[in-house]
Amino acid sequence: MSRMSDRIFGLVVILVALAYIAGALQIQTSFLSDPVGSKTFPVIVASIAVLCGGIMIFRPDAEPDWPEMRTVLSLAVSVVLLVAYSYALKPLGFILPTAIAAGILSYQISPRPAYAAIAGIGLSVGLFALFKMILGLGLVAFPKGLLG
Amino acid sequence: MKARFLKALATSAVLGLGATTAATSAECIAPANPGGGWDFTCRQIGKILFDIGQVDAPVQVTNMAGAGGGLAFSTVVNERNDDAELIVAASSATTTRLAQNAYGGATADQVRFVGAIGADPGVIVVAADSPLQNLGDMVEAIKADPGSVAFAGGSAVGGFDHMKPLQVLLAAGFTDITKVKYIGVDGGADAITQTVGGFTQAMTGDMSEIVGFLKSGEVRALAVLTEERVPGFEDIPTAREQGFDVVAVNWRGLYVPGGISDDAFNAWAAKLQAVADSDEWKQAMADNGLAPFTKVGGDFQNWIDGVIAQTQDLSRQLGVIQ
Amino acid sequence: MDILANLQLGFSIAFSPWTLMLAVVGCFIGTIVGALPGLGPSNGVAIMIPLTFSMGLDATASLVLLTAIYYGAMYGGRISSILLNIPGDEPALMTTLDGYPMAKAGRAGDALVISGVASFVGAFLATIGLMLLAPLLSRIAYQFGPAEYFALYVLAFSTLGGISSNNQAKAAIASCFGLMIAMIGLDPNSGMPRLTGGNLHLMDGVDFLVAIVGLFAVSEVFFFIESHGKSGALGITLGKVTIPWAEIWTTRWTMLRSSFLGFIAGVLPGAGASLGSFMTYMMEKGIAGEKGGFGTGVAKGVAAPEAGNNAAAGGALVPMLTLGVPGSGTTAVLLAVLMTLNITPGPTLFSDRPDVVWGLIASLLIANFVLLAMNVPMVKVFVRILQVPPALLMPAVTMISFVGIYSLTGSYFDLILVVAFGVLGYVLRKMDVPTVPVIMGILLGNQMEKQLRDAMVLSEGDWTYLFSSGISVGLIIAAVLGFLAPMFLRRYMTKPQAISD
Numbered sequence: 001m002s003r004m005s006d007r008i009f010g011l012v013v014i015l016v017a018l019a020y021i022a023g024a025l026q027i028q029t030s031f032l033s034d035p036v037g038s039k040t041f042p043v044i045v046a047s048i049a050v051l052c053g054g055i056m057i058f059r060p061d062a063e064p065d066w067p068e069m070r071t072v073l074s075l076a077v078s079v080v081l082l083v084a085y086s087y088a089l090k091p092l093g094f095i096l097p098t099a100i101a102a103g104i105l106s107y108q109i110s111p112r113p114a115y116a117a118i119a120g121i122g123l124s125v126g127l128f129a130l131f132k133m134i135l136g137l138g139l140v141a142f143p144k145g146l147l148g
Numbered sequence: 149m150k151a152r153f154l155k156a157l158a159t160s161a162v163l164g165l166g167a168t169t170a171a172t173s174a175e176c177i178a179p180a181n182p183g184g185g186w187d188f189t190c191r192q193i194g195k196i197l198f199d200i201g202q203v204d205a206p207v208q209v210t211n212m213a214g215a216g217g218g219l220a221f222s223t224v225v226n227e228r229n230d231d232a233e234l235i236v237a238a239s240s241a242t243t244t245r246l247a248q249n250a251y252g253g254a255t256a257d258q259v260r261f262v263g264a265i266g267a268d269p270g271v272i273v274v275a276a277d278s279p280l281q282n283l284g285d286m287v288e289a290i291k292a293d294p295g296s297v298a299f300a301g302g303s304a305v306g307g308f309d310h311m312k313p314l315q316v317l318l319a320a321g322f323t324d325i326t327k328v329k330y331i332g333v334d335g336g337a338d339a340i341t342q343t344v345g346g347f348t349q350a351m352t353g354d355m356s357e358i359v360g361f362l363k364s365g366e367v368r369a370l371a372v373l374t375e376e377r378v379p380g381f382e383d384i385p386t387a388r389e390q391g392f393d394v395v396a397v398n399w400r401g402l403y404v405p406g407g408i409s410d411d412a413f414n415a416w417a418a419k420l421q422a423v424a425d426s427d428e429w430k431q432a433m434a435d436n437g438l439a440p441f442t443k444v445g446g447d448f449q450n451w452i453d454g455v456i457a458q459t460q461d462l463s464r465q466l467g468v469i470q
Numbered sequence: 471m472d473i474l475a476n477l478q479l480g481f482s483i484a485f486s487p488w489t490l491m492l493a494v495v496g497c498f499i500g501t502i503v504g505a506l507p508g509l510g511p512s513n514g515v516a517i518m519i520p521l522t523f524s525m526g527l528d529a530t531a532s533l534v535l536l537t538a539i540y541y542g543a544m545y546g547g548r549i550s551s552i553l554l555n556i557p558g559d560e561p562a563l564m565t566t567l568d569g570y571p572m573a574k575a576g577r578a579g580d581a582l583v584i585s586g587v588a589s590f591v592g593a594f595l596a597t598i599g600l601m602l603l604a605p606l607l608s609r610i611a612y613q614f615g616p617a618e619y620f621a622l623y624v625l626a627f628s629t630l631g632g633i634s635s636n637n638q639a640k641a642a643i644a645s646c647f648g649l650m651i652a653m654i655g656l657d658p659n660s661g662m663p664r665l666t667g668g669n670l671h672l673m674d675g676v677d678f679l680v681a682i683v684g685l686f687a688v689s690e691v692f693f694f695i696e697s698h699g700k701s702g703a704l705g706i707t708l709g710k711v712t713i714p715w716a717e718i719w720t721t722r723w724t725m726l727r728s729s730f731l732g733f734i735a736g737v738l739p740g741a742g743a744s745l746g747s748f749m750t751y752m753m754e755k756g757i758a759g760e761k762g763g764f765g766t767g768v769a770k771g772v773a774a775p776e777a778g779n780n781a782a783a784g785g786a787l788v789p790m791l792t793l794g795v796p797g798s799g800t801t802a803v804l805l806a807v808l809m810t811l812n813i814t815p816g817p818t819l820f821s822d823r824p825d826v827v828w829g830l831i832a833s834l835l836i837a838n839f840v841l842l843a844m845n846v847p848m849v850k851v852f853v854r855i856l857q858v859p860p861a862l863l864m865p866a867v868t869m870i871s872f873v874g875i876y877s878l879t880g881s882y883f884d885l886i887l888v889v890a891f892g893v894l895g896y897v898l899r900k901m902d903v904p905t906v907p908v909i910m911g912i913l914l915g916n917q918m919e920k921q922l923r924d925a926m927v928l929s930e931g932d933w934t935y936l937f938s939s940g941i942s943v944g945l946i947i948a949a950v951l952g953f954l955a956p957m958f959l960r961r962y963m964t965k966p967q968a969i970s971d
Contacts, residue, residue, distance in 0.1 A: 009901055013643055020650055020665070027657070027664040034305075034923050035931035038664055041919040042653045049646035055639040064900045067696045078695055079893055082688070082868070086885030089876060102865035108695045110861035119862050127869055131877070139877070298928050305659050331616065331924040337821065347615030347928065360821075 003060040010056030017049035074108055081105070093142040094131075098124035173205035176402075177212050177236045179220030185268075187211060188436065189237035189400045193265075193420070196428045202419045207235075217242055218251040225258045230407035235262070235416065240398045243452060244308045247459035248469050257406070261452045262416045263444030264401030265424035266433045268354040270312045270373035271384070275344045276366055283371045283390045286313075286350065287320045294327035300339035300348040302357065304332040306468035309339075312352045312373060312396045314462060319392040325466060340367060354398050355381070356437035373397065378439045399441055401448070417445035473601055480828030483530055484836055492527075492535040493833055497840045500542020505550050505852045506863060511543035511783075511800040512906075513686040517867065519807055520679055520874030529811040529826060534833040536807050540800060541593060541837045544783050545845050548585045548776055549852055553578060562779070564747040568764065568771025575767050579711035579849075584769050585776040586845040587718055588725050590838060592777035595729040596736065596784025597834045600791075603737070604827075605820055607792040616925035617936045621945035623918040626795040627907065629952035638957055640903040648911015649918070651676050658920055671883040678806050678912045680875060680884050684891020685898075685905045687871045692896040694864045711849060714769075721773040724754050732778035736785020746782025747775035784834070791815050791827060794917070802909050809913070 024042040067075070081104055088097040103120025107113065132139050174197075176190035187209070194207030212220040220236055228234055238261065246256045272283070280286045280297070290297050301309030310332065314325045331348065333339050336357025343351040344366050351358075351367070355378060361367045362381075371387040372378055373396040387394045404416055423429050424442045433440065443451055463469045483489070503514030518539055522532045547562035552569035565585060572581040614622070627645045654665045655675030666672035731753060732746035754774035755764040764771045786801045794815040796802040808815050813826055820827055845852075875884055895905050922936075929935030937943050 005901065009903075017646070017650075023665050023667075024653075028662050034659055035926040036923040038657045038659070038662065041922060042650065042665065045646050045649040045653070049643055049650065052639040052643045052646065056643070059639070061637055061640075061902060064902065066900065071696050075692055075695055075896070078692065079889060082872075082889045082892070083886060085872065086882045086889065089872070089885065090882055094873075098869055102869055105691065105695070105865040105868060106861045109698060109864055110859065111698075112861070115861060119865060123862070123866055123869060127866070127873065131873055139873070295930055329927055329930075331927055333924075341612060342615060345612035345615055 003063055005063055005066070006056050006060030010053040010060070013053035013056065014050050017046040017053065020046040020049075078105060078108055094128050094139045095124050095141050098127065173208055174203050174233045174235065175208045175210055177210050177220050177224070177234065179212055179217035179237065185239055185400065186217070186237035189239070189402070192429070192432045193235075193402070193423055196423045196426055196432070197419060199428060200422060200426050202422055216245055216250065218245070218254070221251050221254050221259070224405050225254060229405045231405050232408045232412040235402045235404055237400075238403045239400055240308050240396075241303075242403070243456050244311070244459055247456045248306060248463050256452065256456050259403045259406045260408070260413055261449050262402045262404050262413065263420045263442070263448045264399035265420055265429065265442050265444070266438040267374075267397035267399040267441030268356050268437065269378050269439050270396035270398065271353060271355050271358055271369050272313055272316070272371050272373075273340070273343070273351050273353075273358055273361075273367045273369045274349065275346070276368050278349065278368065280350070280370065282385070283316060283387055283392055286370060287317060287322065287392070290317060290328060291320075291322055294324060295329055297350055298329035298331065298348040299350050299352050300331050300333055300342040301352040302333065302336045302339055305330060306463060306466055307332060308396075308398065309352045311459065311462055312394075313350070314466065315394045315396060316371075316387055316392045318462070319394050323465075343367065355439070359437050374439060397439070397441055400438065414445065420444050472605070476824060476828045477601070477832060479824060480830075480832030483825055483829035484534060484832035489531060489534045489833065490836065492531055493538045493837050494840055496535045496538025497542040497837055497844055500539035501546035501549075501841070501844060501852055502855050503539065504543030504546020505856055506858070511540050511547070512803050513690060514543040515540050515800065515803045515807070516679075516682040516686045517871050517874060519803070520683070520877065521870070529813060530829050532811060533807065533826065533830055536804065537830060537834060538837040538840075540804060541783070541834065542841060544593070544780050545586065545589050545841045546852065548589065549582065549849070550856060552581045552585065552772070553853065553856065562747075564751045564775035564779070565772060567751065567775075568767050571765070571767030572772065577767070580714045580717065580769070581772050582849050583711060583713055583846055584718055584721065585772045586842065586849070588721065588728075588773035588776040589780045589845070590842040591725040592729045592732055592780035593784055593838050593841075594835070595726075596733045596781040597831060597838065599733045599781075600784055600787055600834075601831055604788050604792050607788060613941055615939075616921045616928060617942045618939060618945065619921040620918065620925055620936060621942040621949070622793060622795055623914055623921065625945045625949040625952065626914070627910065628949040636902065638953060640901070641907055644898065644903050644905065644907035645911050648908040648913075649915040650911070651681070651908070652912045652915025653919070658916060659923060671881065676887065676912060677884065678909065680887045681891050681912050682803060682806060682909055683871045683875055684888040685895035685908060687867055688888055688892025689895030689899060689905070691864050691868050692892060693899070694860050711847075713846065717769045721770050724770045724773050725777045728754065728774045728777035729781040732781030733785040735778070736782030737788045746785070747779035750778030751775045791819060795914075796910065802906060802913060805913055806909075
């Protein structure tokens with residue numbers, strides 16, 4: 001089926017906006033309140049989004065050029081990787097997670113293992129030097145336990 | 149801009165390493181970004197303390213912005229409660245927020261207020277072509293129709309600027325204060341712009357915010373909310389002499405951690421008094437539109453307690469707190 | 471004269487050795503960022519903002535550095551357009567039309583020099599225009615109350631869509647997303663949390679820097695993963711670079727006309743640099759006629775869009791500084807910079823913070839000369855940087871983005887949000903939904919709502935107050951027209967695609 005993407009997207013927009021309106025109607029108000037209040041503007045904006053979602057369902061554009069399944073998987077891997085990186089940065093320090101994350105990303109863009117490994121390590125050490133020494137950011141290189 | 153309490157809290161944890169290295173010299177925390185009133189307080193007082201020999205090493209100024217001063221407050225209470233080498237810049241905004249429970253449950257008695265050594269007098273101004281000639285006119289107009297005079301000020305609804313005209317109205321026996329229109333805009337200059345443009349009928353703010361506009365003749369001050377007329381602005385009558393007993397000044401001062409000894413507290417009070425008496429500070433006040441306002445030590449703590457009680461009472465009437 | 475006195479103030483701020491150094495560094499970084507394929511001024515500045523703040527620079531210094539990067543990226547964008555046929559960002563698209571044919575004909579050096587000079591002329595004249603026009607606009611401050619500001623924001627959102635997307639519904643959805651995200655956090659009036667789902671991390675709202683880095687930088691990385699970085703290799707070699715004086719002279723009127731038109735396009739809220747380069751190219755093509763040979767690699771075809779887009783970039787600063795309404799994606803990012811520095815642009819900025827405004831203008835002038843000096847004789851240096859393979863470049867961009875955000879907020883939650891915005895940005899861009907309105911919504915949403923609520927406080931809930939002055943009615947009418955016009959004009963003005971071999 002052609003033009004399905006816009007229709008699905010429009011539907012998602014409507015569902016999100018309806019959920020948002022439901023959330024907005026739950027907003028607690030203090031008894032000091034102005035004529036408009038906390039709920040009105042969010043509800044107006046979400047209503048416009050519902051309307052536009054409807055337009056997308058009824059007047060969809062041409063199908064975008066979606067990547068093939070393997071690429072989608074590869075993208076999913078990179079998303080998981082970046083989320084893991086976000087969690088790892090604090091407990092594990094800068095160098096190790098950055099080397100791994102940068103290396104895998106590099107491999108995903110251009111699948112050459114040796115190049116990716118060097119790029120990962122090089123970037124992590126190089127950027128650490130840049131951030132720590134030159135820009136003076138308070139980064140931690142390794143988890144504290146390692147240094148005793 | 150909105151304060152970024154949690155983010156800033158975490159940032160300070162990351163970047164805080166640098167701040168704690170120089171443990172020997174006194175430290176002054178400015179609970180805001182560089183450039184504001186709190187930053188000014190720290191930098192001026194810190195500099196003068198060293199210049200007049202009250203401290204041995206230059207006072208180190210740390211900016212700790214977040215939650216309108218709440219981040220610095222909770223850091224002091226939770227982590228540095230007995231640090232006798234720490235002072236923190238404070239002003240009316242600090243006590244207003246404490247009174248309104250805007251610091252996440254923190255209360256004013258968790259720290260000790262050392263003193264104020266200068267103040268930005270509260271003012272109520274109207275556009276130059278306004279029919280309101282004095283504070284009495286304004287009060288009568290609002291009594292006749294509470295919606296007829298809308299105020300603009302630099303603080304949020306329920307903030308210090310909002311309270312100023314309400315205190316005048318309460319002093320005049322008008323109690324229906326929730327009917328009075330107030331919009332909080334982004335700073336005193338914006339508030340004046342709205343008033344000169346005719347969108348609001350009066351502006352409530354600090355003296356330093358209106359000096360330029362007074363000189364250019366765009367606005368007229370109805371009243372200054374001090375005990376005496378302000379030096380340099382003798383033609384502006386006080387609210388008190390117009391029959392409304394209201395004093396509201398944005399004081400500039402310091403608090404210290406609650407856990408320090410009485411001796412340490414008194415030592416800071418004496419040092420602050422020395423700064424207040426110095427010529428350097430008088431010059432700094434003149435340069436920045438501050439009026440003399442010196443209260444230190446136990447006196448100041450009592451005065452603060454009174455101000456907080458009053459603010460809480462007003463906030464309850466207004467519905468800002470329950 | 472006022473302007474001269476003000477300019478003197480500006481130069482007294484901008485001419486310290488420290489700020490001069492920052493300007494040079496910023497121009498250099500900016501040109502590199504602009505020259506790299508896939509990175510334009512918006513993502514370039516977006517990546518650099520958090521780092522700048524982490525370094526603890528003061529307001530003027532950060533502003534000088536970031537605007538130098540901004541202007542540098544505008545200059546640099548032409549390098550990859552001409553050599554690789556890959557525009558660094560949308561405004562540079564039109565430069566590929568004649569720049570790449572010139573490069574294929576062995577005249578890459580000439581194309582780079584001519585476009586560099588055209589960029590300089592456009593940016594320089596626009597800065598002069600900014601100096602003359604902005605103070606005039608700022609005098610209308612007294613005419614703007616809450617109702618007028620609300621109307622102005624409506625105008626900004628409705629006109630933005632017409633330029634940034636081919637489908638008004640999609641542009642509107644993007645604006646709504648931004649506004650919906652902006653509402654998350656503490657209610658400005660009641661101080662109560664709303665729409666946070668009880669999540670403490672969301673109490674202070676979603677930081678616009680997080681959104682910018684996610685939507686612009688991380689989504690770009692996903693696109694590179696998808697294409698496996700196929701745009702890496704440098705196809706064109708650059709010989710000796712000489713300055714073709716005679717040819718530059720023949721383009722003088724093209725440059726002047728294009729600068730003027732580009733500046734006007736930039737001043738219109740919501741139009742921005744893309745429209746500037748598009749309109750100027752079309753105008754010059756029309757003037758030259760069939761014999762002009764536009765599209766086959768002629769000097770005027772390079773000069774027109776470059777003068778136009780750089781002039782538009784300068785023009786876009788006018789509404790951004792005087793009204794607080796950004797005219798393009800990059801000025802939206804610059805608005806974010808100012809707001810992070812606690813400077814709220816608007817009609818009172820010129821009277822409140824003349825140091826910021828005139829320091830900025832002076833540093834723009836300085837940056838222009840630095841960039842001209844850098845981009846004409848030193849262009850070979852930047853060409854070499856283009857050879858950095860994406861497999862190294864994109865991981866570096868990702869890591870710099872993450873560290874920038876992390877060092878600013880120190881929160882893993884914000885990093886997760888960055889990834890989420892990256893995914894959102896990828897999907898939106900795939901669906902041809904523009905991302906700039908999302909940023910604008912996050913940036914302006916709270917102000918827009920506040921102005922509406924203030925207006926209703928003043929009018930005691932009477933909605934007709936929103937249409938009670940000539941200015942607000944005029945702005946609303948302009949907003950409706952600006953929203954509807956592209957639907958009809960699109961038939962006649964479809965955007966040309968980049969040519970392919």
